[in-house]
Amino acid sequence: MSSETFSLHQLGWQPEYAQHLTLADFEAGYPARVMALHRHALLVMCSRGVVSVVLPHQLIDTDEGIAVGDWVLVEHEADRVLRLLDRQSVLVRIAAGGDHQRQSIAANLDVLFVVSSCNDDFNASRLERYLALALDAGVTPVIVLTKADSGHDVAAYVASAEQLMPGVPVVAVNALDGASVSQLEPWLASGRTVAFVGSSGVGKSTLANRITGEATQRTSGIREADARGRHTTTAREMFPTPSGAWVIDTPGMRELRLAAAKPELGAVFGDIEALAAACRFRDCQHDGDVGCAVEAALLAGVLDTRRLANYHKLRREALRVQQARHEQREHSRQFNAMAKQAMRAKRERLGR
Numbered sequence: 001m002s003s004e005t006f007s008l009h010q011l012g013w014q015p016e017y018a019q020h021l022t023l024a025d026f027e028a029g030y031p032a033r034v035m036a037l038h039r040h041a042l043l044v045m046c047s048r049g050v051v052s053v054v055l056p057h058q059l060i061d062t063d064e065g066i067a068v069g070d071w072v073l074v075e076h077e078a079d080r081v082l083r084l085l086d087r088q089s090v091l092v093r094i095a096a097g098g099d100h101q102r103q104s105i106a107a108n109l110d111v112l113f114v115v116s117s118c119n120d121d122f123n124a125s126r127l128e129r130y131l132a133l134a135l136d137a138g139v140t141p142v143i144v145l146t147k148a149d150s151g152h153d154v155a156a157y158v159a160s161a162e163q164l165m166p167g168v169p170v171v172a173v174n175a176l177d178g179a180s181v182s183q184l185e186p187w188l189a190s191g192r193t194v195a196f197v198g199s200s201g202v203g204k205s206t207l208a209n210r211i212t213g214e215a216t217q218r219t220s221g222i223r224e225a226d227a228r229g230r231h232t233t234t235a236r237e238m239f240p241t242p243s244g245a246w247v248i249d250t251p252g253m254r255e256l257r258l259a260a261a262k263p264e265l266g267a268v269f270g271d272i273e274a275l276a277a278a279c280r281f282r283d284c285q286h287d288g289d290v291g292c293a294v295e296a297a298l299l300a301g302v303l304d305t306r307r308l309a310n311y312h313k314l315r316r317e318a319l320r321v322q323q324a325r326h327e328q329r330e331h332s333r334q335f336n337a338m339a340k341q342a343m344r345a346k347r348e349r350l351g352r
């Protein structure tokens, strides 16, 4: 049990999480927030502090699994998870390899800081990809451009980033300087949950360490016995900031394989989708046809080639993911039907 305790409100609790809970649920258990996952156990925080709880098998095998940041209902006096509560948002990783398995990485995030830097690593297409991912997850994106101290033309980078999606704030910071990083404070109010995504080396850890203010708590875990009775240390993956916000920093965040699950990219590429809607060709792919409204915008210099190419690329990827998921579902449906039939045949043979 950790010494620090937080009220449910401070842990980020919102009435919406209780939407599908009944009075009986509340009598059976109490809500707690997942701080880390550890094979068959979870490290959760409730109003009494950190507790290690058991995760029943049927909950391990849910569609996308439980993630850091999730709210669960824990059985009174039993340290056992009863159920997963409805999520406000969830960041999903698409597994590498052919099956496109979706895996939850972080849940109930309020803000996703999309990090790039004010140098040659700045990549508009990658930022658009992260923006699509955030919106797909139901999280508000904020673009953070680090290395504002690197001597490059910061204003030009900020202007480029601001063009990507109207309404998304862009903040340029020197992650090594506390005063500069304090620009992120508006998104770090008590009970809010945030995470950082971005390429390796852009300064995600530096920022996360800076805003949590304490490097030591990242390594402090609690010792618990695993299934074989061995003691292992479970490191927490959700850290409080001095202002009362929470930072989710899991290894999974780092290796986020980026693919939006939905091909609707309109939130990020509203300009292109508006052009497409205005295109006079009915079944146009808006991919270079003469007379196409999108093509006309390209020629007029209103739309840049890079942005359009990235839009098509992200759409193709999302469609592939959707297609693979569909095939997977179809496959398991057929398999289940077959298994059922085999069982029935066996019962009939045995005359039951």
Ligand SMILES: Nc1nc2c(ncn2[C@@H]2O[C@H](COP(=O)(O)OP(=O)(O)OP(=O)(O)O)[C@@H](O)[C@H]2O)c(=O)[nH]1
Residues within 6 Å of the ligand: 146, 147, 148, 149, 150, 173, 174, 175, 176, 198, 199, 200, 201, 202, 203, 204, 205, 206, 207, 254
């Ligand atoms: N000058 C300067 N250096 C920075 C800034 N942000 C990060 N750095 C440096 O950049 C290097 C990489 O920073 P990290 O925070 O480790 O980057 P990361 O995004 O966490 O990288 P991964 O862990 O590989 O994903 C470190 O040496 C930092 O000190 C900044 O704003 N200005």
Ligand SMILES: [Zn+2]
Residues within 6 Å of the ligand: 276, 279, 280, 281, 284, 285, 286, 287, 289, 292, 293, 294, 295
């Ligand atoms: Zn068209």
